[in-house]
Amino acid sequence: MHDNEAVLDRSTRPALRSAEERGTRRLVVSGDWTLATLREAQAAVDGVEAPNGPAHEIDIGDMRRLDTAGALTLVGLRDGKSAAATADFSSARAEHRILLDEIARAAPASFEPPPPRAGAAVETLRRFLSAATAIGRDAVRLTMFLGETTAALGRVVARPKRFRVKAFTHQLQQTGLSAVPIIALVSFLIGGVVMQQAAFQLQKFGAETMSIDMLGILALRELGVILAAVMVAGRSASAFTAQIGTMKMREEIDAMRTLGIDPIETLVLPRVLALMIALPLLVFLADVMALAGGAVMAKLYLSLDTEMYLQRLNSAVQAKHLYVGLIKAPFAALVIGLVGCLEGLSVRGSAESVGTQVTTAVVKAIFLVLVLDAVFAIFLSAAGF
Amino acid sequence: MATPHLDDAPQHYAIRIRGLTKHFGSQLIFENLNLDVRAGEILAIAGGSGTGKSVLLRTILKLLPFEAGSVEILGSNFASLSKTERVKVERQVGVLFQDGALFSSLTVLQNVQVPMREHLKLPQKTMDALALLKIAMVGLPPNAAYKYPSELSGGMRKRAGLARALALDPRIVFLDEPTSGLDPIGAAAFDRLIRSLQRTLGLTVYMITHDLDSIFAVCDRVAVLADKHIVREGAPMDLVRDPGHPWVREYFCGERGRQIAKAS
Known part of the structure; x- marks a missing residue:
């Protein structure tokens, strides 16, 4: 079978050499x-020399172990230019033959290029436009969600038994x-810091x-x-998004x-209402603690005792400052609760999506709270409060 | 296919479990459990719900600890191996979890490449070619490669999970209920896929299944888990002829079992 140069290579090193007998050019694999x-193996395939033209057959009778990766390389060799178009594997063992046939069957379909991507400029423009329109879409979604929640509130008010007290x-809590x-x-510390800074700056003017006055009103x-x-x-927008998002992901919703069972009624309404009760109380607490922080600083920096403070x-x-x-x-609270719940309900499929939506919820909630505050400030001062 | 002329030589066994005992708290799960999985066979693990089929799988894979006994995979006992030797054995093992357990933030192609990236240094082009080949071999359309797991159906996720399990050309593949949740046509196709992959790649397959069709269609042997150990093992038809345990009799000789056994 083998020509004179044939040396049986029984090591594990993959090798390839060309041989010729009776006009049949062969590639011998070992x-x-x-x-x-x-x-x-890839280096052997790339380095193979076919001085007399492409090989007619590929002899794999001496090959030892073969797996899918090796088979893919061999199929590449057979379909490459060092083998003739009609070349095939010879002396293959049964199990190698099955694997090679299977790989050859699967391989052509496997080199489909990835779906085309738009050019960088187009992609940038597309992203910019989608980000710009996202603001509008978000506003619409939030408004619609506010409507849904209000409708759910209406249903609950009509039939108070349906309210989820627990x-x-x-x-x-x-x-x-x-x-x-x-x-x-946090309020105590910030109150103290503002007091200290204000006192320090105003001291220059006696x-x-x-x-x-400044701290009190501020x-x-x-x-x-x-x-x-x-x-x-x-704290809470993120918690709402994570809780509702996980439920959404597991198809619980x-x-x-x-x-x-209406998820708006059972999940959203209790959360939003609880927040609308809790936040005013927390704001009052923050007011008191900020003023307490100011009192401590006044004592330390201005030597004013608490009674004078x-x-x-x-x-x-005046009372109106508290009310404002x-x-x-x-x-x-309404904005925070709605954003948290809405982002939770927008979770899609994967666990990664929950993480993304939680981040989005917190950023949006904080942003909207600050915008809301600015709008109120303009409105209330125009109204003379 | 079972290796002919089996003897007790360890190289003929892919997995050997001896005297396995395991508790969850005070609850005894396995007591003196013995099981051999021969190299190159497809073994089905059957058993009622709650008998610990998944626990046994997780114990073999070292995801759960056990109190007594030994588990050998490909002739080496994990407990006595160093970290690097253990990784070598782990590379010979592929696992398909029930719902695929694909990483949700990666595409199918990237999922299949995870084990290659972790264990081998290959050029990206080679990894792409290999991963796409594996994806084609498990019967997924090429465009599935660039999809995320959440965009796939349950059957496609299982195929993608199998492609990842096969990424490093393992010698043993563990399948946790591979046909559950698939329609009968999809399940039969998955059975054929497992059989043809086992033939082409010479795999040893350890498969948890309830599916009588799969057992008769592709499995060389069945081991039945009941009463905290393996109560019966043997070729499916042998178990039909001689059940020897009430659960086995109910399972194989019930209405459905008889029909499927007769058909095959």
């Missing part, structure tokens, strides 16, 4: 053709009570006691509500719908 020896109280320590601490009108709302957006505060601050702050709280 060694292991597996994933582990793939580099050597879910509501649970959410009240989760979003309200559990947030008390962190909001109290008007350091004015810093109490804390009640803006600081308390923004601090509490941002903290709650971070679909299951509820088929069982005749309170007297000054009393003359500087508090009136914003339920609206902020």
